[in-house]
Amino acid sequence: MVYAASVGSVQDEHFDEDARALYLMDHPDSTEEIPTIDISDYLAGKPGAREKAAAELRHVTETVGFFLLAGHGFPQSRIDRMFTEAKRFFDLPLEIKNKVKRDKLNGFVPPSSYTGNGRLIDGIKPNLYEAYTVGLDLSPDDPYVQNRPLRMVNHWPEGLPGFREGLVEYHSTIIGLGKQLLDLWNEALGMPKGYFEQFFDKPRTTMSVTHYPPQPPEMVGQRQYGLSPHTDNAFMTVLAHGNVPGLAVRMPSGHWRAIDIKPGTFIINTGDIMVRWTNGRFLSTKHRVINLSGAERYVFPVFISPDLDAVVECLPTCQGPDNPPKEPPITCQDICVAYFKDY
């Protein structure tokens, strides 16, 4: 069975209402391009490079919502180490991992225990993955942690020397990379230099170290996913490639594109907070994971959002008399509280 036609709008679709959309998601056949943006000239400060990269970013984010980032200068050794640390953690016995079980935001999520945004599909089965999530590694005494409904301290496992240091080093370096992109978002959206940076002093970021076991092919089409289709509740997400495929993205045609592994690049997508900030101009694109490789798949996406007290308010460049703001201003904290209320 092959569905060739487009399946309509990208946003706000309930998959279960359209069996064709469900089929397309489970069988990625798109050959549409996931664009690559090279920021090496921008980082080197070459004349015109900022405007060129920002224009590419604007186009990609208005049309696809996913791109590959090249020329970023991120040390490969830190990525390599993360794969080692991820395997060390997930190889621990379940009873040891359960000692750091998720407490609201951070900690261990056991296999097949979480359905997530699977509400997009009726009758969906829990995700096959197991995960270990951390936020900024702040002390319980940090004033930024106190009296918050959400920001919880990290729960580190015992008996894994170097694990915490490896994760914190990677996470903080990725946040630094993300901050370097903020000025491109300023330019892409016609905002002054420094606009987005003011909202990212202590960004609400989560790194979700994730293990996807191999999924038998007969499970495909049975509403079973490694990670069910969803959009990210973040400003942007930064994901390093491993050597095991499984991620697929809904493209503008409605067909799904399997993400090719392209060493040396990061996969970046814009999330729901960017949609809100841009009045729907920038996309938050659905994606999902099915690991049919026969191998264990480890990844560690970093979800970057603004400070908890940052007010996300429709940008002046994304509204007008014929295009009023679709959503009222809201703090990042309130966005997160609403998102995590079902956890």
Ligand SMILES: [Fe+2]
């Ligand atoms: Fe995601």
